[in-house]
Amino acid sequence: MKIAPLLYTEWLKVRRYWAFWGIFALVLIAYPGISYLFYTGYQDIRSSNNKMDAMLKLVVGSPFGFPEVWHTLAYIASFLVFIPGVLVIMLITNEYQYRTQRQNILDGWKRDEFLWAKFWDIAALSLLLTVVYALVVLVTGFVNPDMALAGIEVKSYYIGFFALITFNQLTIAFLFGFLFKRALLALGFFLFYYLIPENILIQLSRWRWHTGNWYHYLPMEVSDRLIPPPPYLGEITNPADYKQMLQAIPEHIVISVAYTSLFWIFCFWWLRRKDLT
Amino acid sequence: MEWFSGYSFTLVAVSSVLQINNIQKSYGSVRALNGVSLAVPSGAVYGILGPNGSGKTTLLGILMSVLRAQHGSFEWFDGQYGDGYRKKIGCLLETPNFYQYLSGEENLRITVSISERGNDADVERVLKLVGLYERRKHRFATYSLGMKQRLAIGAALLGNPGVLVLDEPTNGLDPVGIAEIRDLIRSLSQAGHTIIIASHLLDEVEKVCTHVAILKKGNVLADGPVTDVLMDEDVVELDAADREALRSFLSEQALAMETDKETGWIRLRLPKGQAKLEELNRTCMQNGIVLTHLFLRRKKLETRFFELTND
Numbered sequence: 001m002k003i004a005p006l007l008y009t010e011w012l013k014v015r016r017y018w019a020f021w022g023i024f025a026l027v028l029i030a031y032p033g034i035s036y037l038f039y040t041g042y043q044d045i046r047s048s049n050n051k052m053d054a055m056l057k058l059v060v061g062s063p064f065g066f067p068e069v070w071h072t073l074a075y076i077a078s079f080l081v082f083i084p085g086v087l088v089i090m091l092i093t094n095e096y097q098y099r100t101q102r103q104n105i106l107d108g109w110k111r112d113e114f115l116w117a118k119f120w121d122i123a124a125l126s127l128l129l130t131v132v133y134a135l136v137v138l139v140t141g142f143v144n145p146d147m148a149l150a151g152i153e154v155k156s157y158y159i160g161f162f163a164l165i166t167f168n169q170l171t172i173a174f175l176f177g178f179l180f181k182r183a184l185l186a187l188g189f190f191l192f193y194y195l196i197p198e199n200i201l202i203q204l205s206r207w208r209w210h211t212g213n214w215y216h217y218l219p220m221e222v223s224d225r226l227i228p229p230p231p232y233l234g235e236i237t238n239p240a241d242y243k244q245m246l247q248a249i250p251e252h253i254v255i256s257v258a259y260t261s262l263f264w265i266f267c268f269w270w271l272r273r274k275d276l277t
Numbered sequence: 278m279e280w281f282s283g284y285s286f287t288l289v290a291v292s293s294v295l296q297i298n299n300i301q302k303s304y305g306s307v308r309a310l311n312g313v314s315l316a317v318p319s320g321a322v323y324g325i326l327g328p329n330g331s332g333k334t335t336l337l338g339i340l341m342s343v344l345r346a347q348h349g350s351f352e353w354f355d356g357q358y359g360d361g362y363r364k365k366i367g368c369l370l371e372t373p374n375f376y377q378y379l380s381g382e383e384n385l386r387i388t389v390s391i392s393e394r395g396n397d398a399d400v401e402r403v404l405k406l407v408g409l410y411e412r413r414k415h416r417f418a419t420y421s422l423g424m425k426q427r428l429a430i431g432a433a434l435l436g437n438p439g440v441l442v443l444d445e446p447t448n449g450l451d452p453v454g455i456a457e458i459r460d461l462i463r464s465l466s467q468a469g470h471t472i473i474i475a476s477h478l479l480d481e482v483e484k485v486c487t488h489v490a491i492l493k494k495g496n497v498l499a500d501g502p503v504t505d506v507l508m509d510e511d512v513v514e515l516d517a518a519d520r521e522a523l524r525s526f527l528s529e530q531a532l533a534m535e536t537d538k539e540t541g542w543i544r545l546r547l548p549k550g551q552a553k554l555e556e557l558n559r560t561c562m563q564n565g566i567v568l569t570h571l572f573l574r575r576k577k578l579e580t581r582f583f584e585l586t587n588d
Contacts, residue, residue, distance in 0.1 A: 016378070100374050
């Protein structure tokens with residue numbers, strides 16, 4: 001299987017799809033936008049008086065200066081994955097709505113090729129978003145007066161974490177589109193799942209049931225845990241938990257990759273055996 | 278101006294295009310296909326006929342791998358392309374399926390990219406061929422049903438595939454469009470293309486098909502060359518200047534006769550293949566009867582179809 005022809009065909013599908021590019025533009029604005037919002041908010045607090053500035057420096061450090069900006073902006077941007085998730089859901093549900101998924105097979109693609117094309121769509125989108133994240137980090141870091149150039153690359157491994165969390169959560173969006181087939185239904189269930197059930201289970205387990213840390217391994221939560229809150233948010237509130245969270249990152253990487261692989265394997269298995277109506 | 282004129286062809290020579298063995302398919306308790314076995318010879322125009330729900334589209338869906346058969350097998354092109362056989366076949370199955378937000382031209386470029394049949398020049402050629410060149414930049418969503426059907430036929434013709442699978446190709450077309458499709462199928466057939474066509478328009482099938490299979494409730498009731506399927510018996514029509522002498526002579530030969538009420542002609546029903554017109558004419562002449570009409574009548578496909586499909 002060659003990747004380039006698959007991606008070229010997918011490019012032909014979206015090249016003049018203006019609704020897609022409209023939402024894509026929103027994504028491109030949202031990432032630097034939310035970073036700028038937090039950055040200016042932080043600067044406003046600091047500049048409000050000298051005492052606050054000194055205290056923030058002491059407690060928070062320099063969240064928008066290198067190297068911490070890699071972590072800060074990865075954490076903030078990870079909340080926005082649901083927006084490109086809409087794009088992914090559009091890409092797959094359109095194929096069902098127009099029955100072009102079936103037509104692609106009639107025209108000669110193998111069923112696996114159809115899914116590989118979507119896989120590479122999501123990989124390309126994740127890569128693009130990661131590039132946007134990295135650019136926003138670099139710009140923010142360079143314009144920040146606290147810049148310490150020597151530390152630019154220190155926490156750049158967050159690029160990998162950001163790419164993984166994005167790919168993982170876009171895969172979940174794809175899964176919803178793949179199973180529900182209708183855009184509104186898939187989008188509704190995806191956003192519902194993104195915002196509510198896991199969060200309810202987590203809070204119930206933590207505060208009411210006291211049933212251990214199984215909830216760490218829920219599909220969204222486990223990838224969220226790849227990018228824990230920055231130290232000035234997480235470490236202050238519960239240092240022991242925060243340390244444990246950092247130590248568990250390698251394990252969560254493995255589980256995230258396993259979930260993502262499992263979801264794709266399921267999609268391939270499902271499509272191979274189903275009638276395309 | 279006929280919109281298919283100027284078509285040129287390239288063909289892949291294979292001895293057998295398609296072999297179907299005992300295909301079975303059920304939807305729950307409903308048996309859609311009940312052990313269908315057929316062979317489609319190279320260069321045939323193969324009509325698949327049947328009432329609604331007979332399994333025509335299900336069969337074509339299985340043959341194009343969008344539906345899964347529970348039992349049985351099929352093989353295209355003697356298996357020489359493996360699972361890549363669909364790229365060698367131009368296919369229109371049920372409704373035309375294209376990206377609504379893209380133009381006709383952009384949709385055909387996607388077909389080219391997936392099927393690896395044709396190129397940009399070919400896209401332009403088929404758009405002219407199906408009469409959509411002027412509307413090529415317009416979004417597919419703005420096309421009429423007939424235009425959508427023409428675009429789908431255009432997509433099937435990209436790259437001049439040696440085999441075409443057409444499911445109800447005249448759906449949505451006006452009478453002129455239907456006639457044009459018929460002529461196109463004839464042109465393709467004459468150039469050696471193999472065409473598998475499912476249709477409920479018996480007259481259309483009869484005019485263009487060389488072979489036919491008749492399906493009912495998932496069973497093949499009859500299949501083979503059209504002449505074989507239509508002629509389950511020999512029906513000979515004859516008349517003479519002295520009709521009474523002819524009638525008495527045939528009675529002496531112990532042949533069962535009918536009389537056509539409109540024309541008065543005598544009709545003989547003989548077992549298939551036993552009508553020998555030359556010999557019959559000679560015998561009559563030797564007995565002093567001069568025939569004024571002698572014809573081996575083929576049944577209309579419609580008649581045969583209803584004979585086979587009526588319970």
